[in-house]
Every structure is written in structure tokens, then in C-alpha cells.
Amino acid sequence: MKRVVVGLSGGVDSSVAAYLLKEQGYEVIGLFMKNWHDDSVTISNECPWLEDSNDALLVAEKLGIPFQTVDLSEQYKEKIVDYMFNEYEQGRTPNPDVLCNREIKFDVFMKIALSLGADYVATGHYCRKGTIQKDGKEIFQLLAGIDANKDQSYFLCQLSQEQLAKSLFPIGELTKPEVRDIAMQLDLVTAEKKDSQGLCFIGKVRLPEFLQQQLQPKEGLIYEVAANDKIYSQEIPTFSSLEDQLAFEAEGISYTSENGKVVGKHQGAHYFTIGQRKGLNVGGTKEALFIIATDVKTNTIYTGQGASHPGLFKKTLLVKPSEIHWIREDLSLKNGETMEVMARIRYRQALQKATLYQFKSGLYVSFDEPQSAITEGQFVAWNIGDELVGSGVIS
Template sequence: MRVLAALSGGVDSAVAAARAVDAGHDVVGVHMALARERAELRNGSRGCCSIEDAGDARRAADVLGIPYYVWDLSERFEDTVVADFLSEYEAGRTPNPCVRCNEHIKFRALLDRATALGFDAVCTGHYARVVTVDADGGPTRELHRAADLAKDQSYVLAVMGPERLARAVFPLGDVVSKAEVRAEAAARGLSVSAKPDSYDICFVADGDTQGFLRARLGSRPGDVVDVDGVVVGSHDGAYAYTVGQRRGLGLGRPAADGRPRYVVDVRPATNTVVVGAEELLEVRRVVGDRAVWFVDPPTRWTTCELQVRAHGSPVAARVRALPDDGMEVEVTGRLRGVAPGQSAVVYVGTRVVGQATVTGTGR
């Protein structure tokens, strides 16, 4: 099988590519240049797509003895992932840029280009498992959680859908720990074996999301109000707040009962941030759109678990499909602080069965 290995410059993608080579595939390495100012974007373990990362990816390819290329996808990344990030926050929603990157870049732009060039699949260093089972229509590929639940990335991969899953390879899905990957990299002579993991939002290299939003969207002063509409503070832009947020509110007037207050609503139309008690964050119903299903869309309530954050804990729930690519989830466990724009992923056991973008919640 001809496999295009996405080499980020990190240890995970390097070991994944090595395992693809060991499996007997014809492997070619490619580094995606996603940042317009690549030389400025790495700060320790923050950021990615720097000149350093491209060099590390090239050295990994040299050790593995595979061809290596750099593809400039920075314009596509800016026009989709970054633009979506800004527009979603501006509209009072809370996006997950990793989900959008997987949707628009890694498993659309990259995979489509790979297919056009005659590759059978794309290999990445994501932590997730693909399980092939026999079904009435023939073998079916299922997306499951990784063996190492602490590193599991099935949540951000759920947006890819079954058709793109059919052309994806995740060699690290069965590893039991990141330490195993680093040890394997060292044994293979890969210089990235001790390289720090990147974290936070890759294009916000200093970790200051509010500063990034302010620089792109400008200052937009407004009021912070309580649920009765009483002004209790001010802000420099409602776009910088998200439902469930407690820190950084800068409230000038404490609550009458002395309890902490949280963001319970963001209203871009009036540039207002609403704060209230923690119990107001309780969620019993989640509705989403742009649903992606790995099973036949369930028209009746189906028992499942719901996860709404990349590293969040799943909660007991039941799900059903709605018309026009909608999804409705009734939460039977405890869930708080869900914001429009987040990705809602539903599981049955370890298997991903569906994903949607949250449009609303109910108590």
C-alpha cells in the first residue's frame, strides 16, 4: 500500500511513519507548512510548524530512508482553521481549532491531494484505533479510543467521518503510553525522541488566546451583567469569553451571596457577557448540527456516552439523529458549562458513533 506519512516534526508522527515502513508499506513523508511566519511560531513546547519542526521532520525521514517533501498549506490553513476560529469567537461560540484542522487540512486538503497523487492512505501520529469488523456489506472500519486513554485523540478525529477513515492509518493506537513511543524513537535513532510535546493552540504560540483575539478583532468594550441585567463589570471584547469561564472576569461587584460567578452566556449582538451561579451551567440537553455518523443515524434514542471537550470525561447520555444533519443528546450524567461551537462526540463503549457541532443546550 502506498502511504503518505504526515511528519509534523514531533516524536509521534516520526514513530508512526517508522511503523508504517515496518509494516511493508511504500511510505513517503510530507511536512505541512501551515504558518505564514513559521520561523517565529515555536516557543519551547508551544506552537508548531516552525523551521525547526520542518528540519526535525526531514531528519526523521532521512533516518527512516523515505522520500520527504514540504507542502505549503498555510493559505488554506489561514482561510479555514484560523478564519473559523476568529468568526466563531466573534459570534459568541467556542470552537476547537484541532477539530477544524483535522476536518479541513489533515483529512481533506492533505488526504485529497494524497489520493490525487495515487496514495492509498494517509498515516498520522494520532492516538486512536481503527478496528475492522465483518458486516453484512463487507468489512467495516470503526474509529475507537486509543489504548492509552490519557493520550486518546478520537475526539478530535470524529469529524472526519467513515469515508475518510477508510483512507487513514493510525499506527500508535495500540501503544500503552507515550513513554513507549519515546523509547521506540530513541531505539530507532530518531533525534526527536526527547522533544517536548506541543500543546495549546498551535497558531497562538505564546498561549495568550485573548491577546490573539484582541489583536485580530480589536478592542470592543462592553458590559458584564448578572442574570438580572445588573452591570457588575466591564470587558474589552465579549468574544474573549466562553461559557463556564470563572477566571479573568474582573468583576467590580461581588455576588450578594459571596459565591463565585461564572460566564453563563455570551451575547455578541449586544456585546454583553452574562455571569451567574455555577448551577446555571448545568446541562441536560445538547443539540448540534453538521452531524457526522459512523453508523446509520439513529432515529430512536440510543444509549451512549457524550464527550464535549478533547480531554474531558465522558458522561452517560442517549442520542438520536434529527432532520437536516442534526443531533440531539439527552444527558443523564452530570455535565456543566457546554458552549455553542464545541464539538459533541458520542461513543458506545470505545467506539465513536457520531459527532456534531453544538448549537444549543438546555437545562
């Protein structure tokens, strides 16, 4: 009997994952990760992790598996929360969920599980793991979940071969309704529990309030840039190389106060992200205002009216050399090489046709169609078919 430690989160997905593994004959241990209890940064008056750990305990009792709680709040604060504050301060928008998987669940947590003699770690992610042989070597694949509506492979886009080797995703072959059905039949306390929202494992977080506890508010101006501003009809220079052209396309537009008119004030550019339309509190425009750029140095926000404003769209992005990550290291590109892929820049976005161009300066991802709200600090992930083969931080 192989031993598997399941990250029981107190939700329906990990509950059913534990049940399925037990049915398959594994020796299953449930482990709840407590990732937050820093009262200096209050998150909300509710204490969701207590409720969640309680639900996880009830599920473990029902399934007849051993259960314990591990406190990872120190590592979580250092690897996730401090990183988030730092990124927002620099005007970037991090993705805590992708990071939490790479740094906490499949690293710190995995090491604890292996120290308990586990052969594998399992989670309730909607994705699948494949195995192929290549040159006499076993290679692990990260495949999309069967439920296209719930596929969560994007959140695991930073995993390595070593991490995948030790991972199991029991519900990847199921749809969400099937998972709920199993939980109902077993009469699990989590059967009808709503899916958790907010920061990975912290629970009910309102981001601006969370950030304000570390990043001081400072008043700045909001500008509106007209869709027909001359900055959008500038002549495109001629390029001496493809790399120069891609660099130009990835650079994006640098706005100044001359490009727009003042339409309001904000409490800190570092609280906002590109593509955002809520929380600006500027009225009186025909269409909703979307953020097209932020500048934390001058503490300025630039906006445009409507979801089709030209300032929202860009075709190309750059991933710096140190931020390029291949799950399939055997497919990684050498300088000068290209690859056609399907890529996405956020969770739940439909995959888009794109080409990867590898240069010494980094990896350019050039989409066939311009993409809305390409955001620095977020992750781009690329697929071949239903296999996610690599990812990187948008720079």
C-alpha cells in the same frame, strides 16, 4: 509494497508512526504541512513551524525516508482561521483541532498524498481503526487509543467512511511512554520534545491576542449572578411532548442585567467562552468567577462564583440537522428514534451516559447527569463502547 504518506509534524508521535510503518514493510514518505505564514496576523515572535519542519526533516533522514514540505497556508487560512474569526464574532467557541483534521489533514493533505500515489495517509494520533463486515460491505470503525490518558479519537470525530478507509494510526496500540521509549532507542531528535500546545499546527498562539487582530476590542460590562438568584428556581412548565421538553432543556437561560450586579468591565464578549475563569481580572470574590453566559449582541458577560454554580450546568443540548455527523452511517437515527450512548462535550472529559433523540428539528443529546459548561460551537461526540460512532456541533 503499499505506499503511505505520513504527516510528519516534527513531534515524537508522528516520528514513531513513520518508523513503525517502515518496520511493517510499507513504502513511507514524510510530508510536513506548513499551515501558517501570514504576517498580517502575527502569532508570536517565535517561528515554531521552522523548528518543527527542521525536526521532521531530521527524523526523515534518520529513518531513511523521502521528505518534503507542502504549503497549505492558504487553505488553512480560508478553512480554519477565517472560520474561527467568524465563529468567535458570533459568540460561539469553535474547535480548530477537530476542524483541522476534517478540512486539512484528512482532506486537502490527503488529496495531495493520494496524488503522490499513496494508498494511505498516516498520522500520530492515539486512536485505532477497526474493520467490520456488514451486509457484505466493509465498514470502518474509529476506536479509542489503548492509552486512555492520551486517547485522541475525539479530535477525529468528524471523519467520514471515505477518509477512514484511507487512514492509518500506527501508534494507537501504544501508550505515550512506549512511544517515547521507541524514539529514545532510535535516538530521534524528537524523543524528548514536549507535546505541542496551541492551535493545530500553528504553534504558540495566545488566543485573545490572535483574535484581537481581527475582532476589534469594545468595552462591556461583567455581571455576577448569585447562585440563589430567582432565575434558578423558576417553575418548569408542563410540556405537550418530549420534543418540547428537550427543546426547553437545551435552550438554557436568557440572562438580563436585572439578574446580576456589575463587578467589572471586559474588552469584548467575543473573546470569552462559557466555563472560562482566567482573564476576567475581577477580584474580591470568595470563590473564583466562572463565565456562565456571554451575549455578543449586548456585549455582556455573566459570571457566577465557584465551579458548582447552577448557571454552569445543563442536561441537554441540540445538534442542528445540518451539523449531525455519523462516522457509522449505518447506525444513524431516523426521526423518532433514540439511542443510548456514552458521550463527551470536550477532549479529555470522561465519557458520560446520555441518550440521543432524533427529531426533524435536530438531534438532542440528553445526559443522565447535568454537564458543566456546554458550549455553543464545540463538538459533542458519542460512543458505543470504545467506538466513536458520531458527532455534531453544539448549537
